[in-house]
Amino acid sequence: MPTFDFKQLDVFSGVSLKGNPLAVVLGADSLTDQQMADFANWTNLSETTFLLAPRDPRADYRVRIFTTLKELPFAGHPTLGSCHAWLQSGGVPKGEEIIQECEIGLVRVRRQGAELAFIAPPLLRTGPVEAPLLERVRLGLGLAPEAIVRSQWVDNGAGWLAVMLGQRDQVLALQPDFSQLHGLAIGVIAPCDPARDEVDSHFEVRAFIAGDGVQEDPATGSLNAGVAQWLLAEGLAPARYVVSQGTVIGRAGRIHVERQGDEIWVGGAVAACIEGRVQL
Missing domain, CATH: 3.10.310.10 (Diaminopimelate Epimerase; Chain A, domain 1)
Known part of the structure; x- marks a missing residue:
């Protein structure tokens, strides 16, 4: 062999x-x-x-x-x-x-x-998440109707959609019902407050792949590449920032994002x- x-x-x-x-x-x-x-x-x-x-x-x-x-x-x-x-x-x-x-x-x-x-590779799909699908995501994540402040398709090959919440602790508290999210790849992001959250990152991210062998990904380059294109295009993030991911599952992933001209590096x-x- x-x-x-x-x-x-x-x-x-x-x-x-x-x-x-x-x-x-x-x-x-x-x-x-x-x-x-x-x-x-x-x-x-x-x-x-x-x-x-x-x-x-x-x-x-x-x-x-x-x-x-x-x-x-x-x-x-x-x-x-x-x-x-x-x-x-x-x-x-x-x-x-x-x-x-x-x-x-x-x-x-x-x-x-x-x-x-x-x-960051080009996005294959972008734009707001459709209302019926967004409602399915909200219910599957167990969120109140007003909890999702923004949403966007950020698909660069893995099928990602992303939703933004208002605070980091909302992201950390999520306990998804994967039976409602089957077949979806969902990124959840929120800004960090340095004074309150005591972390070295600008954003907290969690990545859920319902129906895959690993339902929460510890640190996700493709998702963060797509999210970076969304956030930077809409002025929601600085040109250089750090993401923390994997916190809930005992990891300490750090993803560094930087825009240089028209290029985004992850x-x-x-x-x-x-x-x-x-x-x-």
Whole structure:
């Protein structure tokens, strides 16, 4: 049975066990779609990635991203974790930036000191969430009618919609009824009050994927990339800000967002947890 280099990483945290875990299989060109799907299901993580030789000559490597149930065209923390694994395994980019190929296309990644950041991909769907769906979301989240102050589609491939609440403690108190939210990917965000909340972030985020193997994501790059495009376009966030995520489930994810000209970069730290080989 063939063996492959394998890494398990923690993304959006410089400390192991406090971010969003990711399994990465390197040199996975010989694996079939079914083998990838089976291994991703077995790891039981929110995402598992497989690194392959690029098909596009502009790319440094190609990645395929799987949840326990399906393949994704793009996801944020798998982008940073996969790039980290590729670099740590001796990958040398063709240019100053690293170019990742995935199902959504080419994604630029850059090094920011000890951290990595990816450029927010274009939104596939935007605009306000439709009233009937928003009411379903409100009921599933157990919120009062006036609790949601804004909503927006922020879908860049994972189907995200986002709702904004007024205060951080409202986000932390949520206990969703996932039976009412099946099939939805929902981000909930609220601004932080430095004096009251005593946190080092500007916003608190929670990400719910009803019906997926992991119903709350600890730290979500794709969601925060989409939310950043929404907030910055409407003047609801400064050009550089920090998001805290995973608080309720014992994590300490920190996602750094920065607008530079017309580009939005989403980044954070990556910590290596496990390295070895896997038989597949």
